[in-house]
Amino acid sequence: MADTQQAVVTPDSKVEGNVIFTRVDSAINWMRKNSLWPMPMGLACCAIELMATGASRFDISRFGAEVMRFSPRQSDVMIVAGTVTYKMALAVRRIWDQMPEPKWCIAMGACASSGGMYRSYAVLQGIDRLIPVDVYVSGCPPRPEALLEGLMKLQRKIEGEQSTLAQLRNPNADDDTDAVTEIEAAKANA
Amino acid sequence: MNAQQAAEKLSADIDGAKVVEFRDEHTLIVTRDTAKDVLRRCRDEFGFDFLTDVCSLDHFGDDPRFEMVYELYSMERHDHLRIRFPLSEEEKPDTVSDLWPTANWHERECYDMMGIEFEGHPDMTRILMWEGYPFFPLRKDFPLAGRESDMPDVAFTNPAPLAGGPFVTSPSDASTLHREPRSREMD
Numbered sequence: 001m002a003d004t005q006q007a008v009v010t011p012d013s014k015v016e017g018n019v020i021f022t023r024v025d026s027a028i029n030w031m032r033k034n035s036l037w038p039m040p041m042g043l044a045c046c047a048i049e050l051m052a053t054g055a056s057r058f059d060i061s062r063f064g065a066e067v068m069r070f071s072p073r074q075s076d077v078m079i080v081a082g083t084v085t086y087k088m089a090l091a092v093r094r095i096w097d098q099m100p101e102p103k104w105c106i107a108m109g110a111c112a113s114s115g116g117m118y119r120s121y122a123v124l125q126g127i128d129r130l131i132p133v134d135v136y137v138s139g140c141p142p143r144p145e146a147l148l149e150g151l152m153k154l155q156r157k158i159e160g161e162q163s164t165l166a167q168l169r170n171p172n173a174d175d176d177t178d179a180v181t182e183i184e185a186a187k188a189n190a
Numbered sequence: 191m192n193a194q195q196a197a198e199k200l201s202a203d204i205d206g207a208k209v210v211e212f213r214d215e216h217t218l219i220v221t222r223d224t225a226k227d228v229l230r231r232c233r234d235e236f237g238f239d240f241l242t243d244v245c246s247l248d249h250f251g252d253d254p255r256f257e258m259v260y261e262l263y264s265m266e267r268h269d270h271l272r273i274r275f276p277l278s279e280e281e282k283p284d285t286v287s288d289l290w291p292t293a294n295w296h297e298r299e300c301y302d303m304m305g306i307e308f309e310g311h312p313d314m315t316r317i318l319m320w321e322g323y324p325f326f327p328l329r330k331d332f333p334l335a336g337r338e339s340d341m342p343d344v345a346f347t348n349p350a351p352l353a354g355g356p357f358v359t360s361p362s363d364a365s366t367l368h369r370e371p372r373s374r375e376m377d
Binding site: 086089120 | 318319320325327332333334335336337343344345346347348349350351352
């Protein structure tokens with residue numbers, strides 16, 4: 001009964017128009033980049049700006065990154081906000097190791113990026129000496145807009161990521177930047 | 191009785207004690223051996239019930255090399271008294287953590303940063319750096335950039351690139367102006 005009736009009714013409006021053809025890589029990247037759960041590694045004054053970024057005026061949830069997880073096992077991106085002392089450095093490293101893949105890291109501010117003004121016996125001269133950093137945000141501390149810009153840069157980077165299979169198929173295109181330029185060119189043409 | 195009267199009374203009682211006044215701040219300079227008694231009397235007889243700070247100075251190149259500074263405060267009268275005494279590298283001052291419990295951490299910091307050990311301290315361990323760090327970083331002959339150290343799986347340090355920046359102390363007995371200039375010529 002149902003078969004004969006459905007043959008003549010109008011197409012299901014709940015499905016029609018909402019079907020998108022894409023590649024699995026693109027779909028996964030799209031989902032990942034719009035739901036980045038940060039691990040707030042607030043170590044100094046940058047953490048205040050990080051809090052402001054999360055609060056209503058700047059509202060990091062516009063970029064899908066409002067779910068600050070204080071458990072590394074549920075986090076995607078570690079935002080290292082502040083001065084990393086040698087005493088704290090290995091704790092940061094340990095938390096990073098506890099985060100599941102895929103994971104990214106934003107070095108927020110001068111201290112996390114390079115040791116900043118602390119050229120001293122007590123301060124690690126940049127968190128990139130211990131963990132791989134995807135985006136560096138300049139400033140001392142950076143304004144919330146700068147952190148949001150860093151987050152958008154990271155989103156753009158994630159857009160261009162490829163699955164291992166795709167990398168194996170096309171070993172020459174292993175550089176993320178190619179894909180990003182490709183996407184930006186496509187956007188400009190559209 | 192105020193801080194000035196207390197300092198004068200103590201200097202009259204104690205051999206080799208001296209009172210220095212600078213802009214209404216009173217400092218009593220004593221010796222390592224009399225310091226503990228002086229500090230105890232300050233607390234018990236003169237009502238300095240709060241120890242604001244314990245710190246140490248490194249007069250690198252001088253003899254004796256170090257100097258201990260105790261900042262006392264009376265909660266009741268709201269006045270300050272400073273006790274100072276010189277200390278050679280071999281000497282160990284007595285702990286005052288039995289007089290003011292707050293001295294416990296202050297003295298650990300002195301040990302951590304300057305390498306001054308305190309006689310009778312209940313827990314003479316590092317407080318800011320980790321146990322096993324081999325240097326005393328606030329000594330004048332320790333470079334600001336730090337030195338390399340490594341304790342596998344515990345901690346490590348590398349010298350920081352100073353690039354001739356300001357606030358860099360050179361180990362010498364020249365004046366502070368020459369030791370720590372506001373800016374330096376770049377190489």
